[in-house]
Amino acid sequence: MRPIAVPDKLEIHLTDVESSICDLLNDCSNDLLEQRGIIVTCRIAGGWVRDKLLGSQSNDIDVALSSMMGLTYAEYLTEFARSKGVETGTIAKIEVNPDQSKHLETATFKIYGLDLDLVNLRSEEYADDSRIPTEVTFGTPVEDALRRDITINALFYNVHTREVEDHTEMGLDDLRHGIIRTPSPPKETFQDDPLRVLRCVRFASRFGFDLVQEVKDAARDLYIQEALVLKVARERVGDEVGKMLKGPNPLRAVQLIHELHLYQSIFNVIPQNAKSALLPELHATSKPASLSASSILDTLASFQAPHLLAPHPLLLSLIADDNATKARLYLASLCLPYFGAFYQDAKKKTHPVVTSVIRDSLKFGVQNHYLDGVPTLFSSLPLLKSAMSEHKTAPLDRIKLGLLLRNKLVHNLVTGNHWTTSLLFSLVTDLVPHYDTSDDKFNMDAASEIVASYNAFVNAITDFELQDQVDSKPLLNxxxxxxxxxxxxxxxxxxxxxxxxxxxxxxxxxxxxxxxxxxxxxxxxxxxxxxxxxxxxxxxxxxxx
Known part of the structure; x- marks a missing residue:
């Protein structure tokens, strides 16, 4: 995937609604000065500024206030707006919640149909053993910008001057040149909050930007990787990974995870009883297996595979329009090193280790069918590979094919698994031994033969007109x-x-x-x-x- 197109001239063009909001904020601050002698400067911060400069729209506006708490200003603003005949939504106060990166009280409400969040500019100090600030105080625009994750997210838009402010003096240039760097030295930035390592990966994959070498070196630092395990709640790790999986270029995220040696810190933070079931070679095989599978999936899902490697259109029918299915297949590919590993819980019940990876290391539930769908995909592999092997020797008849497709491990909408995606994932895993990650090449003879066998298998299904009868009910109840x-x-x-x-x-x-x-x-x-x-x-x- 090519990097996102950056406009030749970085400018912010406000919509009519955005212009009205900026006018209202400016007028409200002027009224505060006239009525109460309080000077409050309003700056729109973060993602909205970045996206507008890139020519994209954003419906969430975060306003950073120079000298007033968000709730106090929100109450004055809503009263001022109503005096001007402007309706606003009810103010909601978002309490401090460090686990969700809410380190200061935030006020939020709707105005002109957009979500407006208000919080004061801040400076933060951290302890060595936590990503939660030990002290949060009012800060200057420079201090607020320097505490942010990356320079392109540290830009401000001053609603009074209608100008972009780049207090790191790097953000605009980095946006122009497609660069991901931290406002402060990266090791210091990551020590304060190791989650920023994953945010660097996510934004690099989202925009197709490059990480500067200093960021790469800091991300590979063993101390930082250990801090990612010890200081960051697993829910936050899962949240970042989930956004990568659903982003425009999940393969780029997978590549960076492996390039920066982050795989173990992301996926292998599981209870000891599950970890002890893993073979020692997991550490050696995690990169080629998960990276190969993800690369193969990306090639097949891009609809741009070479003719000899083009899968049957039915196998790609769901991922073309269903981002959740596509994300689930990438997660399954990332977790492929855990295939075939099982552990026993305290009640001696056996579970696949991949279930622990998804539940404990990433804190994913059944949303997007991660927790129920991925283990089911793994369980379907032996069935499908056995059927494929039998079909090569003696073609399966309509009954055997139909029963295979109706098997709950192969096709079960309750767990989000469709027979086409189960077969697609099986194809991906069969191609893994024939793909070289070092030069991004297939062994074409072996790979094309495998793809042809899967396409023939799907053709047999369609010849029997089974593709639309998988969910049909029995004739008799x-x-x-x-x-x-x-x-x-x-x-x-x-x-x-x-x-x-x-x-x-x-x-x-x-x-x-x-x-x-x-x-x-x-x-x-x-x-x-x-x-x-x-x-x-x-x-x-x-x-x-």
Whole structure:
């Protein structure tokens, strides 16, 4: 992916709404000076300034105040706005929450349909063992700019002068030249808050910008990497990784994670019982496996793979429009070194280690189907690879293919897994041994043969017209099966009958409900119903898939 296009001339062009907000802030500060003799300068800070200079829109406006707390100014501003006939939303006070990087009380409300956050300029001091400031005080614009993560995020827009202020004297040039650097010396910046290492990676991947060498060196420092583990809440690490996965160039983020040796500090912070289940070679294999898989996925998902490596269009049908599915596949690729590793919890129950990586090291839940979807993708691999191998020897018939696609490990919308993405991930893993990360090249003979076998497998599925029948319900439901056998009391025994109905259905794609009923009757009720099954407790819910 090419770097984002930076305009030749860095200027901020306000929309009518943004201009109205700046006018209101300016007039309010003038009123404070006239009525109370208080001087308050308002500067829009951070991402809004950066994005506007790049020609993008932003709906969140963070206002940094020179000499007043955010809530106090917000209350005066809303009263002033209403006196001018401008409606505002209700003020919400965001309390100090260090775990969410809220080190000062912030006031937020809507005005002209946009979200406005107000907080004072600040200076921060840190202890060695925490990324949470030990002291936060009113600061100057320079002090506030120097405490920020990177120079392009440390720019201000003065609403009174309508000018951009670059108090680091590097931000505008870095934006022009596509540079990611810290306002203060990077090791000092990362020692204060190691999470900034990941923010550097995220913004570099988002914009296609380059990290300066000093930032790279500081990020590789073992002390900084240890601090990332010890000082930063795992939720914050997961938040940054999640934004990388859903960003415009997740592969660039993966490449930087490996280049900066951050993999262990991000993914391997798991309980000892899970960590002890890992093979020693994880440290050696994590880079080629996860980087290769991510690179392969990027090649396939870009729709720009060489002709011989182009996967069947069905395999790419979901990731083209579903960013969550794409992010989940990148996460699965990143976690590939943990495939095949299992551990036991305190109750001696066995779990895949990848579950601990996602839950404990990244603090991801089922949102985006990370926690439930990725382990299921891993579990589907043996099934799919076995079926692919069998299909090469003797093509699978419609029934076997249909049952494979309906397997809950291969296709289960509850966990976000679709058979096409399960097959795509299986293809990625099969290509890993044939991809060289050092020169970004495939062994074309071996790789093209593998892709061709997967495409043939999908063609077999479409030849049988199975692609749209994976979620179809059985022709008969539980009560209809009971009626066929003259039984009014249904129970767990119906489950086996439903499975057989699905098998018949797959073998008779044009069969009718009546024909299926007659076939089931011909098998005899004794296959399913005994005195014991009739006495068993009825199922609360009969599965129909």
């Amino acid at each position: 539980g009560h209809e099966i009971g009626k066929a056998f003259g039984v009014t009391k249904v129970g767990p025994w119906v489950g086996k009958a439903l499975e057989d109905v699905v098998v018949w259905q797959l073998g008779h794609p044009h069969g009718s409900k009546e024909e299926c009923t007659e076939w089931l009757k011909s098998r005899g009720s004794s296959r399913y119903i005994t005195e014991d099954t009739l006495q068993s407790k009825p199922a609360k819910r009969i599965r129909t898939k």
